[in-house]
Amino acid sequence: MLWEALFLQLGYNATLVTIGAALLGMAAGATGVFLFLGKRALVSDAISHATLPGVGLAFIVMVALGGDGRALLGLLLGSALSAGLGLLCVSWLTRATRLGEDAAIGAVLSVFFGFGIVLLTVIQSMTAGRQAGLESFLLGSTAGMLWNDAVIIALGGAVVLALVVLLRRPMAAVAFDPEYVAASGGDVRRIELAMMGLAMAITVVGLKVVGLILIVALLIIPAVAARFWSERVGHVVLIAGAIGGASGWVGAAVSATAPNLPTGPIIVLVGFGLFLGSLLLAPGRGILAAALRHRRFQRRVHLRQGLLALAQGQPIYERLTLRLMRAAGHVRADGVATEAGRAQAARALQDERRWHLLRSDPRHEAAAARYDGLTPLERVLTPDQIAELDRELKPEGIA
């Protein structure tokens, strides 16, 4: 059943929902990179919680007008209006008062969410039976989703994705160095507003699938996971889009096979799994790679120290150093240096003396900057340069 869902074999509706969730995830992942890099991640939390009163009010208005209170387009419109109002409140509070953005977010988030919950309760007592499904906006649900709803979600995700691609350069520039963008004539506020607008669009489109409580995770988790894999912002956006898309796809498929589970948490958990994998396994920034690198570096330092101690006839006390020296064949099991070890040690000492001379000479400033106590000078200078250095070294080299 799960395989069929993953490979889109569960019929038109489930297929479209899965594709819609994947598109939404891609758009959310890509948008989230700019929120994350611009340190605005929590603004999206305020936006998402601010959608709830809009959902409630839209329902009430649509019922009062004699329509179907659950029409998705109307609910999304309402949620967009109230999310926009919440966004304006946050931005106004930060600009016009001395409140920090974190405090403004906290205030707006709780007030709007509280009001939304009150509205949902009122609706429940008002029109019992007909409000079924509204609470699915909290945690998301794809069960029984209509064809039209799925089309709205897929289209919304695709449009946001296209806009992110279009605006990627100015948004990256503002996240990196807003002052420079302003000084070059860019409109920083408008670019930031566009970024927030995209986050709001993701939130509104994703309400039905992921739910308002967890949508922030779909914006942020792919971005932080993708950051482990690359040092280039364009690549981070691509990878975050892929991680978000995969989370949406798998989450929706799992949800299709287990309709009683809310969809949002499943999508978020899949995303978290990908985050965990990135954290552990990514080359470069992943923690396993970092630990391996650190260990390799530590061994090189110990070996170098051991060789220098050997060359200068000093005893070696550290056990790790001794073990490494033995393993490299520099000393015998009883601790006596081998022929090869002595030769290696002499070379290390020579290298150290050359470096010492090099670093005391301002003419070699560029080369001296590459000193790390480990790199042999042969890798930094040409044989000719080293020969020249050795000519200066001679007198004190003997002493």
Add this chain to the structure above:
Amino acid sequence: MALRLAREGGHPKPKADHSHSPLAIRGLTVSYGEKPAIFSVDMTVEPGAMTAIIGPNGAGKSTLLKAALGVVKPLSGSVSCWGAPLAKMRARIAYMPQRASVDWDFPTRVIDVVLMGMQRELGLLRRVRTTHLERAMSCLSRVGMEGFADRQIGQLSGGQQQRVFLARALAQEADLYLLDEPFAGVDAATEKTIIAVLKDLKAKGMTVVAVHHDLSTVGDYFDRVFLINTHKVAEGPVGTSFTEETLQAAYGGRLANLPKGAVG
């Protein structure tokens, strides 16, 4: 009024009118809260010269630059560039901010930072082509950083980062360069490189304005000074305007030990 008349309509790459100052500031006042950071400042930048903006901490040096570029909104006053409004001449002005202001862990390489200097030409959709990359590399080699193009920006030393930001400004291929403390907290090699690049710009006829805090090098590095302490104190060639009297007026009692030979 003559400034207004010099306007050109709808030309994509405005020609600089060299009969006007590259940067003329009139009555500029900027205030954070209710304390003015700069008050009614006039400044006329000499074309083709290197000008140092000098003054004590909190005198409004950086604010003057930022207001001139529209980064902070002035309460009053006007800015014109080559006799035209600032907005028309953006493409001819390059800016180098103080180093501390960016996120050093940002996923961007040295070459990407330099390419940001060409964002105006690249726009939203144009692809980065080999010619752009070659130009970025040549800007990097002018500041001696061509060997670092693929490094993440945070892996560089402070002086190297500063040189990369200078390369980004060079990539704008501007006629007027505004630099905020280019020599603050950099090593001797970087300082030498930066001043060589700036003098080279001057030799090519460009105009350079830099906020500067090391009074002992003013005479060696710059042609002109602009002394400020909230109000303008003095403006003119180093020989006549960088004197003990003007420094005293700008710094008040705060300048206890004037470096010997700084004033000439």
